[in-house]
Amino acid sequence: MRxxxxxxxxxxxxxxxxxxLARDLPSVPPGTAVRLQGWVHRRRELSTVxxxxxRDRTGLAQVVIRTAAGPDGVGHGxxxxxxxxxxxxxxxxxxxxxxxxxxxxxxxPASAGTSDAGSGESGPVITPLTDLAxxxxxxxxxxxxxxALPTLLDHAAVAWRHPAQKARWEVxxxxxxxxxxxxxxxxxxxxxxxxxxxxxxxxxxxxxxxxYFGRPAYLAQSPQFYKQQLVxxxxxxxxxxxxxxxxxxxxxxxxxxxxxxDVELGFVRDHRDVLAVLRDVLAGMADAVRxxxxxxxxGVEVPKVxxxxxxxxxxxxxxxxxxxxxxxxxxxxxxxxxxQWALAEHGSDFVAVEGYPMAKRPFYTHPESAxxxxxxxxxxxxxxxxxxxxxxxxxxxxxGQRLHRYADYVAAIEARGEDPASYASYLEAFRHGMPPHxxxxxxxxxxxxxxxxxxxxxxxxxxxxxxxRLVP
Amino acid sequence: MRxxxxxxxxxxxxxxxxxxLARDLPSVPPGTAVRLQGWVHRRRELSTVxxxxxRDRTGLAQVVIRTAAGPDGVGHGxxxxxxxxxxxxxxxxxxxxxxxxxxxxxxxPASAGTSDAGSGESGPVITPLTDLAxxxxxxxxxxxxxxALPTLLDHAAVAWRHPAQKARWEVxxxxxxxxxxxxxxxxxxxxxxxxxxxxxxxxxxxxxxxxYFGRPAYLAQSPQFYKQQLVxxxxxxxxxxxxxxxxxxxxxxxxxxxxxxDVELGFVRDHRDVLAVLRDVLAGMADAVRxxxxxxxxGVEVPKVxxxxxxxxxxxxxxxxxxxxxxxxxxxxxxxxxxQWALAEHGSDFVAVEGYPMAKRPFYTHPESAxxxxxxxxxxxxxxxxxxxxxxxxxxxxxGQRLHRYADYVAAIEARGEDPASYASYLEAFRHGMPPHxxxxxxxxxxxxxxxxxxxxxxxxxxxxxxxRLVP
Numbered sequence: 048m049r050x051x052x053x054x055x056x057x058x059x060x061x062x063x064x065x066x067x068l069a070r071d072l073p074s075v076p077p078g079t080a081v082r083l084q085g086w087v088h089r090r091r092e093l094s095t096v097x098x099x100x101x102r103d104r105t106g107l108a109q110v111v112i113r114t115a116a117g118p119d120g121v122g123h124g125x126x127x128x129x130x131x132x133x134x135x136x137x138x139x140x141x142x143x144x145x146x147x148x149x150x151x152x153x154x155x156p157a158s159a160g161t162s163d164a165g166s167g168e169s170g171p172v173i174t175p176l177t178d179l180a181x182x183x184x185x186x187x188x189x190x191x192x193x194x195a196l197p198t199l200l201d202h203a204a205v206a207w208r209h210p211a212q213k214a215r216w217e218v219x220x221x222x223x224x225x226x227x228x229x230x231x232x233x234x235x236x237x238x239x240x241x242x243x244x245x246x247x248x249x250x251x252x253x254x255x256x257x258x259y260f261g262r263p264a265y266l267a268q269s270p271q272f273y274k275q276q277l278v279x280x281x282x283x284x285x286x287x288x289x290x291x292x293x294x295x296x297x298x299x300x301x302x303x304x305x306x307x308x309d310v311e312l313g314f315v316r317d318h319r320d321v322l323a324v325l326r327d328v329l330a331g332m333a334d335a336v337r338x339x340x341x342x343x344x345x346g347v348e349v350p351k352v353x354x355x356x357x358x359x360x361x362x363x364x365x366x367x368x369x370x371x372x373x374x375x376x377x378x379x380x381x382x383x384x385x386x387q388w389a390l391a392e393h394g395s396d397f398v399a400v401e402g403y404p405m406a407k408r409p410f411y412t413h414p415e416s417a418x419x420x421x422x423x424x425x426x427x428x429x430x431x432x433x434x435x436x437x438x439x440x441x442x443x444x445x446x447g448q449r450l451h452r453y454a455d456y457v458a459a460i461e462a463r464g465e466d467p468a469s470y471a472s473y474l475e476a477f478r479h480g481m482p483p484h485x486x487x488x489x490x491x492x493x494x495x496x497x498x499x500x501x502x503x504x505x506x507x508x509x510x511x512x513x514x515x516r517l518v519p
Numbered sequence: 520m521r522x523x524x525x526x527x528x529x530x531x532x533x534x535x536x537x538x539x540l541a542r543d544l545p546s547v548p549p550g551t552a553v554r555l556q557g558w559v560h561r562r563r564e565l566s567t568v569x570x571x572x573x574r575d576r577t578g579l580a581q582v583v584i585r586t587a588a589g590p591d592g593v594g595h596g597x598x599x600x601x602x603x604x605x606x607x608x609x610x611x612x613x614x615x616x617x618x619x620x621x622x623x624x625x626x627x628p629a630s631a632g633t634s635d636a637g638s639g640e641s642g643p644v645i646t647p648l649t650d651l652a653x654x655x656x657x658x659x660x661x662x663x664x665x666x667a668l669p670t671l672l673d674h675a676a677v678a679w680r681h682p683a684q685k686a687r688w689e690v691x692x693x694x695x696x697x698x699x700x701x702x703x704x705x706x707x708x709x710x711x712x713x714x715x716x717x718x719x720x721x722x723x724x725x726x727x728x729x730x731y732f733g734r735p736a737y738l739a740q741s742p743q744f745y746k747q748q749l750v751x752x753x754x755x756x757x758x759x760x761x762x763x764x765x766x767x768x769x770x771x772x773x774x775x776x777x778x779x780x781d782v783e784l785g786f787v788r789d790h791r792d793v794l795a796v797l798r799d800v801l802a803g804m805a806d807a808v809r810x811x812x813x814x815x816x817x818g819v820e821v822p823k824v825x826x827x828x829x830x831x832x833x834x835x836x837x838x839x840x841x842x843x844x845x846x847x848x849x850x851x852x853x854x855x856x857x858x859q860w861a862l863a864e865h866g867s868d869f870v871a872v873e874g875y876p877m878a879k880r881p882f883y884t885h886p887e888s889a890x891x892x893x894x895x896x897x898x899x900x901x902x903x904x905x906x907x908x909x910x911x912x913x914x915x916x917x918x919g920q921r922l923h924r925y926a927d928y929v930a931a932i933e934a935r936g937e938d939p940a941s942y943a944s945y946l947e948a949f950r951h952g953m954p955p956h957x958x959x960x961x962x963x964x965x966x967x968x969x970x971x972x973x974x975x976x977x978x979x980x981x982x983x984x985x986x987x988r989l990v991p
Contacts, residue, residue: 054827055795056788066786068706084786086952104706104754132952134785176786178924180952204748204948213752220709227699234540234576237692239778239963241982242714242761243727243738245989255715256730257738259775260765264989266715266729266738273982276676276991280685282576289714289760293732303731306711313606314538314556314648316528323527355526452650472991476676480558480604480652491711509752510713510745517717517736519748519944 063138070105073149075141083108083137083153084176086208089188090128099128099173100188101137101153102210109144109152110137112170128173131188132180132205139171185209196505203510203519210344215507217341219495223287225335226308226489229328235310236281240273242266242289246469253293255303266291269488271411274311275449276476278484283312287491297514299503300441300493304512310446311486317416318432318448319358321485322399325436325444326356328489329397336498347499350396356436357393359385361402375407377435377442386440398437402430403447410459413448413485432485438497446487453477535610542577545621547613555580555609555625556648558680561660562600571600571645572660573609573625574682581616581624582609584642600645603660604652604677611643657681668977675982675991682816687979689813691967695759697807698780698961701800707782708753712745714738714761718941725765727775738763741960743883746783747921748948750956755784759963769986771975772913774964776984782918783958789888790904790920791830793957794871797908797916798828800961801869808970819971822868828908829865831857833874847879849907849914858912870909874902875919882931885920885957904957910969918959925949 067081075081085103099110112128129135139153155170184202185194187209192199199206206212227237244267247254255266269290277284290307310328315321330352336342337349359367365374368384377385377400389398402415405428414428433447450456456474460467467474492504505511510519539553547553557575571582584600601607611625627642656674657666659681664671671678678684699709716739719726727738742758749756762779782800787793802824808814809821831839837846840856849857849872861870874887877900886900905919922928928946932939939946964976977983982991 054791054830056791084954104708134952134954176923176954177952178926181950183951184947201944202947204751204944205951207749207752216710216752217708219711223709224699224703227696231696236576236689237695238688238981239691239761241776241984243763243776243984243989258728259989260767260986262989277679277981279676280679280688287759289711291715295732304713304715319526319528358526451648454650472673472676475656475674475991478653479655479677480606480649482556482606482648509710509749512713512715514732517715517731517734519947 068105069101069103069108069149072108072141072151072153075151077141077143077151079141081139081141081153083110083139085134085137087129087131087133087135087180090131092128097128097170099137101135102208107148107210108137109147110139110171110173111142111152111154112173113155114170129175129179130182132183132208133178134176134180136174136176137171138174196503200505200511200516201519207509214341214344215495215499215501216509217339218336218345218499219491219507221335221339221341222332222491222494223308225332226287226328227285228335229331230283230285230310233283233324233327235283235285235312236277238270238274238277238281238284238286239288240267240270240277240286242291253295255291255293268292269307270309271409272473274309274486275411275481275484276473278311278313278486279476279479279481282314282482285310295514299505300496302492302504302508302511302513305504305508306491308489308491309486310488311484313482313484315448315483315485317483318401318413318434318446318485321446321448321487322356322358322401322434322436325446325487326352326354329436332494342498345499349498350438352397353393353395356397356399357389357395358399358401358434361400361404361430364400375404379441382437382442383440386437389437396439399434400437401432401434401447403433403435404429405431408433408447410463410465411449411456413450416448436487438494441493441497443493443497444487444489446485448483448485451477451481451483540577541573541575541580541621544580544613544623544625547623549613549615549623551613553611553613553625555582555611557606557609559601559603559605559607559652562603564600569600569642571609573607574680579620579682580609581619582611582643582645583614583624583626584645585627586642601647601651602654604655604680605650606648606652608646608648609643610646668975672977672983672988673991679981686813686816687967687971687973688981689811690808690817690971691963691979693807693811693813694804694963694966695780697804698759698800699757700807701803702755702757702782705755705796705799707755707757707784708749710742710746710749710753710756710758711760712739712742712749712758714763725767727763727765740764741779742781743881744942744945746781746958747883747953747956748945750783750785750958751948751951751953754786754954757782767986771977772965772968774976774980774983774985777976777980778963780961780963781958782960783956785954785956787920787955787957789955790873790885790906790918790957793918793920793959794828794830794873794906794908797918797959798824798826804966814970817971821970822910824869825865825867828869828871829861829867830871830873830906833872833876833902836872847876851913854909854914855912858909861909868911871906872909873904873906873919875905875907876901877903880905880919882935882937883921883928885922888920908959910966913965913969915965915969916959916961918957920955920957923949923953923955 064082085101088102089100091098097112101108142154144152192209257264286309294301342349368381389395408431413432415430435442436444457467495507496504536554557573560574561572563570569584573580614626616624664681729736758781766773814821840853861867880903885904887902907914908916929939967979968976
């Protein structure tokens, strides 16, 4: 047999120190030899000194290479610093410098004799790990990315390396952590539901057809039917996954594929119990974003999630914004006005609007239990036990209580002129005992965009998909 | 405006106790009035007593209803216990009973006067929360589900309610928690990459075509290209998401849609560094499964993940199993034999096979750095820096080091007769500086199946998708 390889791999040089991350440099005692790895974020050549700013996953580190001065007092021969974006290893010494970021910089080894750069400079040793990088399509070292959105999207793999862009995704990743941590602690079970489905979830419109072994299939528009069925198994479930909408409109708030943070729970009394869980979830997400430090680096304020969201009934919301009482939905300007109202009256970035008209909600929506129309059955109720949550004047979450009785489903489906038989496998759960339940779905991209102040969800999505964009 | 509704919703009866979960009953002092909610798991009517086993998300609770005996000493009138699977609320009193599960059961209220059942029994009050359930298609109260797999799959929403089936998914959910916790602690960033792609990821075969606004698109077979690009941004990334394979074969280990646990990391020396991360990830997953208690309830042993996996070179593995030296891949019987070898020689449920022939690996695979063929360039090397990890004799993970130089990609793609231009946006990342990197992908369903001893991945997947199955 072959001789065993080292495992985990040992460093090529056994005496080399372990890798130090940029974030940890301020706590390394000056004079310590360190090994850094990362990208050349910026190189700046002055007459006798070259600055290299190294970028790794935790931040930036300043590396200083002093060029030996000639008899004329001017440096000769540019030091061998690779171009920006080249990945390098830097071996040098930690040196205190109050002007440097974090109060430290990397300079030449304390003992110049250990340098193997062979260039005669006194600077630290810089070793490229790959070929020298070509000039990036966007200037990553500038404090802000100034390129137009299409350029940023076309060159996403490179543009996302910018620290501010990277921090936007760190807000998203922290939000996912906070979402799961809150729900795990509350007895929820994470589930995975199929994205390939035999029938369109909620309507025949806006679905992507798939050729499934020669048969028609569709991409799931939401995990709605499955998360409800799984309430029958686990009571409380959540899923983070892609959902697909063949949105024919090109707007700043819609994507053809986005991340839906779905929650569903049983044994609720009505949608207000669902709203209470939503509050805890958003508070957990906000806390995790705060803890990540990404919002602070972006200079954006993480919303304070109130103990209870202000809640308005849909009818009252219409009245408040001066809309006709028979409007079936809230227009974007209404949402903005309600956001301003919540901030002014309740100091809240959030406001929930409950009771949306049944006519505008999907068939599984539970009619309003508090204010039914006189003498009417469930399907004839005008209002519903559903809500939208507005975040800074924009719809962020849709949720509510669902029907839980089999007969109500049959009636609701038939009332829409559809055949309950085409929902047979979904409805089976309700024939065999389902508790009163409800849930909600948060759009991750909308949450992040609103939080970081991006006007277009594409600005916070690494590889967005829309009417025009399928690449990269 | 309408009067505000209670928020969170208050109980219909203000004096009713908060809900108690089955799991918590043993720690409730006997004599305490409790309110339980859940499903009628089993009802068993004897002459003077009816047992109702209630199932909630945390377990089972025994409820005892004593029927008033008539002058003949026999109970008269069956108590009003709804049929199995009906969701109910039970109000009763905790009573010690060493024979009952957990040592406690629920009996009638200490003070009979508070009963509002109106049925004259002395049992606890049982209130259906929905219509009475129809008889389930499978008998959920039996210790094991005896129905055939197609029946279980056809009636998934109900069959998964069985405690043993539910515990299988709890193994999966715990595994996801352990996966993320391990990687979060190691500085990895969770990413979300598109599932709708413009070109097939690794080959034109086995992809599902999608009608994307009238243009052709495909479902991603893996997040490979995107996770590599994001190593350029975050260094260390992971993703849990669906991947899609139009598998034309109907086997016990393949699904058309499954959950891939993807990891990719930069600044590695070779694939052995990747293997070290894989070890930690699997150890974290096994720990989380152990902590969940689900494996214990299933009576299965959670594997001990060794500090280091035994590693065999592909050439040595062939020799060990007595296969010809020019075999390009390991057959299932070879994998089984290697699993037995690892257990016998190293006491390990895991064994890694490294150095797979380049010819059987995707174009982005890094050739072997330790044992290159004499005088050959990277693309001519026979062996690769890639590995498979076998778990109990079955391939569970594929991983390895990837190419990181742009020129190597161009050469590798051209060597396969393809045009690098069709990979332009992927390759852009490599033109602008990518570190040596590698990663792996774990199939969630295979991991769970192997861990719980299921022979077919469909047994551990709530709504599997395959050649024949798109519903439910």
